[in-house]
């Protein structure tokens with residue numbers, strides 16, 4: 006595919022950069038009373054308001070022409086049909102197949118749908134047996150705790166979903182163990198009754214060093230504390246696409262829950278990677294989560310580009326991040342239940358699109374993924390909103406709000422919502438006036454989207470996460486990059502393995518750079534104190 010910057014559609018956008026930056030967003034409302042309706046998309050209790058973006062109708066048409074020129078629809082249809090679009094790994098990309106309802110063949114066909122359905126039924130049955138107390142620990146105690154051992158996509162999605170849907174949690178308490186610093190390990194061991202604890206070892210590769218190290222620690226803890234030879238078989242469950250390595254850990258592959266290589270780690274919470282979710286909130290809520298994502302899949306597959314929520318979000322992101330060079334993007338949900346959303350999106354977006362080589366292996370000559378960051382509102386207003394309003398950088402913001410409480414949240418919805426709406430308004434209109442000293446002026450004209458959910462239900466959460474998955478895909482399609490490999494993470498892992506012996510015994514420091522040698526020396530000296 007032709008490099009983006011060589012397309013006439015992109016060149017026209019780049020040539021308009023100054024005009025776009027000078028465009029008053031507030032003035033667009035003054036000129037067009039129907040702007041909110043025209044620049045918002047509403048599906049099933051999820052509203053995207055992108056009217057506070059610097060888009061005239063002509064500019065939107067230019068962006069849509071870019072999406073057509075980059076064959077977004079063709080690439081989308083190829084993904085949904087199961088073509089090997091992850092070209093560098095020769096794999097399909099079929100996280101959408103994981104949320105096709107039972108009995109429906111989905112886009113990738115009957116064989117895939119039946120295999121997914123079969124695994125999902127096994128997951129649902131196993132989860133129900135555990136939640137009901139029918140399936141116990143090795144000494145007969147019902148399972149009251151789950152330790153999910155995993156990292157990245159084997160951790161962030163389940164953490165996000167279980168926190169977001171915590172009012173629905175009616176199963177075992179789920180503890181997450183990702184890092185190798187021992188903190189979460191100690192915390193879990195301190196509260197979990199080993200005889201009532203199920204351990205999930207979640208790793209698509211079943212080779213991630215942190216996950217394997219934690220698995221060994223927790224399995225040793227179980228063996229020490231549970232008086233039964235069947236403890237591993239009964240209380241440790243492998244979740245992976247690499248069944249060969251399960252045996253190396255001392256587990257029975259036949260008892261493992263499978264994943265597939267056509268599900269990327271950061272797109273996998275809908276698979277057996279989400280088993281902790283299923284244990285925590287039950288089959289009905291998990292199925293509703295899938296249904297919400299499937300509704301977004303259908304919208305993405307069928308809506309015309311101009312009314313397509315992931316497409317319009319992606320076009321606004323490409324406009325801000327690539328055409329206008331705005332290199333970070335904030336995500337600010339106005340509910341603590343989505344407190345883990347920005348961490349989840351950091352992996353989803355930055356591990357997918359943090360690339361600088363095209364699918365054809367050519368260097369990319371323009372910016373790709375922005376830095377994704379954020380915190381909930383209103384606390385973010387007391388942390389970084391000063392920079393958003395008066396800082397030197399224009400940072401596009403995705404605001405996320407929820408209209409109705411799901412379960413008994415007290416708080417002050419009026420205060421929360423007024424702040425949510427006021428912040429995007431303030432970023433747009435700024436504060437001006439000759440009478441004001443310069444230090445009190447806010448430039449305004451700072452773009453934002455607002456995503457409003459009617460309620461934070463499993464369906465809406467599923468749709469919201471799928472929306473960001475598809476936005477990420479569309480951005481990659483426009484840039485011409487592969488969103489589904491992640492070779493960049495291998496270098497650091499390899500160097501870490503090389504450094505371990507130098508740190509352990511202090512030898513070989515002459516083989517590394519002086520900074521690394523100096524750090525190792527000081528670390529070793531302070532460790533000995």
Ligand code: F6P
Pocket residue numbers: 156157158159207208209210211212213216270271356491494
């Ligand atoms: O960060 C690299 C990565 O491979 C992610 O893509 C993945 O989600 C994570 O590590 C964990 O990988 P695994 O599930 O294979 O343990």
